[in-house]
Amino acid sequence: MTFQTALAEAAGRVQACLATELQGYGNEPVIAAMRYAVTGGKGLRGLLVMESARLHDVPESQSVWAAAAVEAVHAYSLVHDDLPAMDDDDLRRGQPTVHVRWDEATAILAGDALQTLAFDLLAREGCAPDPARRVALIATLAEAAGARGMVLGQAQDIAAETAAAPLTLAQITELQANKTGALIRWSAEAGARLAGADPAPLSAYATALGLAFQIADDILDVEGDAETAGKRLRKDEDAGKATFVSLLGLDGAKARAAALVEEAEEALSPFGATAGTLRAAARFVIAREK
Template identity: 60%
Template sequence: MENFEHRLARIAATTEQALRDLLPPVAGNPIAAPMHHAALNGGKRLRAYLAIESAALFGLDAVNTAAAIEAMHAYSLVHDDLPCMDDDDLRRGKPTVHVKWDEATAVLAGDALQTLAFEILADPLTSANASVRIKLVADLARASGANGMVLGQVQDIAAETATTPFTLDQITELQANKTGALIEWSACSGATLAEEDAGPLATYSAALGRAFQIQDDVLDVVGDAELAGKRLQKDAEAGKATFVSILGLEAAQQQASSLIEQACDALSLYGSRADPLRQVAQFVINRNL
C-alpha cells in the first residue's frame, strides 16, 4: 500500500489543482484573488482525503466532492478569522483575508467560496445522477448551516461570554456542530455518491471528528505556534472551556485514543479496503499541527 504521508500529500495536491481549476480566474474579477488566497493556502486537506477515500471504498472517484468540501471549509475559516469572530491575523503562517485585504472583502470572499461549493456539487461532473447531487447539496447545507457548523460557531461565541464555563456535554455538542459536521459529511459523501448505506462511515466520522477536536485542544496547549502558523492558547485567554481544561491533558489524550479505536472498529465491514481511513484516524491524534 502507498505510504500514508505520500497518499495524503498526493490527495492534497490533486484537490489543490481541482480547486485552482474551479475557482474563478483572477484576471478581471476582483473577488477571485482573495478566494484563491483563502482556498489555495495549503493545509492538510483532511476533509478532501476523507471524501476521496470514502468514495474509493466503492470504486468511485470523488475529486469534485473533495474540492467542494475544501471550498466550504475555506469559507468557514475566512469568516472564523474575522474581527467579529476570532480576530486572527494569521492562517497557516500567512495573513488572513481581512488583514491582506479588508473585512468586507473577507466576508464576500467567504460567501463566494460557500456558493462555489454548492455549484461544484450541482455539476453533473460530480455525479450523473441528479438525485445524488441533490442529496450531496442538501446534506452539506444541513451540515454547514443552522443545525451544523453555523450553530457550532454561535455556541462557540456564547462560550466566550458565558457566566459559567461550558460543561463537557456542551463542549461536545459545540464541537460536533462546529467541526464534526463537515468531517462527517466528508466521510459519508462516498457512500452518498455510491448510493450505499452511510451508517458505518457516520459512526466512524463522528468519533473521528471528536478526536480531531480533542487533539486541536491539546495542541492549543502544548503546540508550537510557529509550526501551526497561527496564534495558540486563544481559548485559555478567552476563558473558554475545552476538552483539555475539563478533562485534563492526559485524560483528554486518552479519550482521543479511545475514540480513534471506536472509529476504526466501525470500518470492519470494509475490511482492508478501509485501511486508508484507519491510517488517517491515527494521523488525527498523532499530528503536531
C-alpha cells in the same frame, strides 16, 4: 503509499480542481482572496471524501468535485472565523489571514463566494451522473454547513465566551460535533452517497474521528508550537474558555482522543483492509502538529 503521501496527493488533486475552476473567474481582489484562502492546509476533508468514494468504487474523476466542494466550505469557514467580529486572528496556515492581507469586506465576500462555489461544484454532472445523488449531496452539505451544523457550532462557541458559567463536557461535545464534526461527517459519508450506498458505517467512523480531531486541537493549543501550527495558540486558555483539556486534564484528554481513534477504526471493520488509509487518517488526527 504512506498516509502523508496519500494526504498530499488528495490535497493536490483538490487544489488543482479548485485552481482550474477559479481560473475563469478573473482577477478582482475578491477572486484573488478566494484563491489565497483555498491554498495550503491539510486537505483532510477532501481526503475523507475521496477515500470513502474509493471504498465504494466511485472514480476520483467524480469524487474530486465533492472533495473540492467541502474544502471550499471549510476555507470559507476559516476566512469568516478569522474576522475581527469572530476570533480576530491575524495568522492562518502561517500566512496573514484574508482580512489582514486585503480587508474585512473582501474577506466576507470571498467567504460568501467560496460557500456558493461549493454548491456549484456539487451540481455538476461530473460529480455524479445521477441527479438524485447530486441533490442528496447538496442537501446534506447545506445541513452540515448551516444553522443545524457548523454555523450553529460557531454561534454556540461565541455564546460560550459570555456565558455565566463555563460549558460542561456534554455541552462542549455538542458544540464541537456541530462546529468541527459536521463537515467531517459529511466528508466521510460523501463516498457512500455518491454510490447510493448506506452511509451509516462511515457516519460512525466520522463521529468518533471528528471529536478526536477537536480534542487534539485543544491539546495542540496547550502543547503546540505556534510556528509549526501556523496560527496563534493558547487563545482558549487566555479567554478563560472551557476545553476538553481544562475539563479532562491533559492526560485525560489524550486518553479520550486515543479511545475515539479506536472507535473510529472499529467502525471501519466492514470494509476490511481496503479502509487502511481511513484508519491511518484517524491516527493522524491525534498525532499531527498543526
